[in-house]
Amino acid sequence: MVALWVRAQPEDRELMLVQIGESLGQRKHLANAIVRGVTLPLLSLLPLAAVLAWLALVRGFKPVEALQQRIRFRAPEDLSPIDEDEVLKELVPLVQAINGLLERHRELNQVQRQFLADAAHQLKTPLAGLRTQAELAARALRAGELDAQELERSFAQIALSTERATAMVNQLLALARAEGAPMAREPIDLAELAREVTQDFVPQALQKRIDLGFEGPARSGLLVPGQRWQLQELLKNLVDNALRYTPVGGEVTVRIREDLYGQVLVLQVEDSGPGIPAEAREQVFQPFYRQLGTGVEGSGLGLTIAGQIAERHGARIELSDARERRGADTPPGALFTLRLPALPVPAAGAPPEPASAPADPRAARAAAADADAAPGGSTGRSAAA
Numbered sequence: 001m002v003a004l005w006v007r008a009q010p011e012d013r014e015l016m017l018v019q020i021g022e023s024l025g026q027r028k029h030l031a032n033a034i035v036r037g038v039t040l041p042l043l044s045l046l047p048l049a050a051v052l053a054w055l056a057l058v059r060g061f062k063p064v065e066a067l068q069q070r071i072r073f074r075a076p077e078d079l080s081p082i083d084e085d086e087v088l089k090e091l092v093p094l095v096q097a098i099n100g101l102l103e104r105h106r107e108l109n110q111v112q113r114q115f116l117a118d119a120a121h122q123l124k125t126p127l128a129g130l131r132t133q134a135e136l137a138a139r140a141l142r143a144g145e146l147d148a149q150e151l152e153r154s155f156a157q158i159a160l161s162t163e164r165a166t167a168m169v170n171q172l173l174a175l176a177r178a179e180g181a182p183m184a185r186e187p188i189d190l191a192e193l194a195r196e197v198t199q200d201f202v203p204q205a206l207q208k209r210i211d212l213g214f215e216g217p218a219r220s221g222l223l224v225p226g227q228r229w230q231l232q233e234l235l236k237n238l239v240d241n242a243l244r245y246t247p248v249g250g251e252v253t254v255r256i257r258e259d260l261y262g263q264v265l266v267l268q269v270e271d272s273g274p275g276i277p278a279e280a281r282e283q284v285f286q287p288f289y290r291q292l293g294t295g296v297e298g299s300g301l302g303l304t305i306a307g308q309i310a311e312r313h314g315a316r317i318e319l320s321d322a323r324e325r326r327g328a329d330t331p332p333g334a335l336f337t338l339r340l341p342a343l344p345v346p347a348a349g350a351p352p353e354p355a356s357a358p359a360d361p362r363a364a365r366a367a368a369a370d371a372d373a374a375p376g377g378s379t380g381r382s383a384a385a
Contacts, residue, residue: 063088071098079106130161172301187223187343188231190265191216191256197235198254201243209248212239216256223343224265226313234309235267237302238317238336242271245334264339270322275332281319306336315340 001021008016067087081099084092137154198214205212224231235254242252255268276284285307303317310317315338322333 063091067091067095079103079109127161127165130158130165133157133161185225185227188226188228189222190224190231190267190340191222193228193232194235194254194256194267197232197239200236201239204240204243205252208243208246210243210246211249211251212243212254213251214254216254217258222256222258222265224340225343226340230309230312234306234338235269237306238269241302242269242273242334242336245273246271247273250331258342259339263342265342267338267340269336270325270333272322272331272333275321275323276319276334284319285317310338313340 001019003017003019005015005017007014067082070082079102081102082095084095084099087095133154137151137158140150194216195214198212201212239252239254246252250272251270252272253268253270255266255270257266257268259266284303287301287304307317318337318339320335320337322335323330325335
């Protein structure tokens with residue numbers, strides 16, 4: 001109902017009431033008519049629209065289905081790229097991503113095949129020596145020409161070949177473990193780890209009369225994120241490499257430093273050996289690479305394992321000439337440097353101070369020995385050998 005007061009004439013003083021009304025049933029009838037007029041045509045068109053949409057989807061997904069079939073029925077060894085001209089332009093980004101993945105897998109397969117070929121070649125030498133020594137010993141024994149000394153020498157050669165093959169297999173297993181192991185990081189006391197590894201190599205250093213020492217801060221709690229066994233394996237390979245190439249009477253130093261400005265801990269392994277030429281410093285981290293003319297036996301995998309473990313920890317091993325640090329009148333030597341991100345020092349600890357390594361390693365060893373001999377003394381360097 002709508003009501004309005006109006007005047008019949010402008011000059012009239014009396015008002016007239018005009019009322020207009022409509023029943024609710026009539027309005028409902030009108031609304032129903034509108035709904036029927038709109039809904040019924042749409043309902044009749046809905047099946048047709050569904051059929052058209054289905055046909056469009058089937059037609060639109062045919063290129064995707066064809067691409068799926070091409071990839072599904074490919075041979076496992078077929079890593080050739082997919083032709084981008086044979087697919088719709090909307091699928092080109094997807095095909096490019098797949099081609100990139102195929103290329104990475106192809107490169108990885110090539111590296112693995114080359115690695116297996118090199119590993120088989122390297123293992124062939126100690127195994128061939130082992131077989132040769134065993135055959136010669138057996139032949140001489142049958143002929144009655146083998147005395148006790150010759151038999152002992154044959155057994156020594158067999159033991160040496162077995163030791164070489166075992167070392168090679170252990171290095172290969174360590175490399176495979178470093179490549180495939182998941183990275184569950186934990187806080188690791190780097191100084192404590194380096195000190196333990198250095199102590200483990202004391203017998204080997206004493207056997208070669210090498211001065212093996214550790215330089216580092218006296219306080220503990222210098223933490224880095226990583227896997228303990230991997231960092232331990234990395235440091236073992238660096239120290240073992242340094243001891244192998246350092247001549248009798250030389251020096252090997254394991255060093256830990258704090259870089260407060262870069263918020264990293266610096267791990268260094270320095271030796272007084274023949275050094276590594278600048279042009280070969282990238283190649284030494286490749287599998288089975290060994291310097292010619294050194295006369296040092298090894299598998300050529302130690303630095304490869306160390307480099308891969310460093311990469312898994314977001315770092316890189318830097319190789320430089322140790323003579324730049326010790327002086328021009330000293331052997332070239334090699335200095336391996338690794339920078340690992342440092343975790344914050346606990347609030348309860350003392351404010352960290354930079355660790356300053358002595359300029360003369362021999363003086364540092366003497367200072368360490370004096371400090372260890374004094375009651376209650378502590379030092380940032382300990383002489384291992």
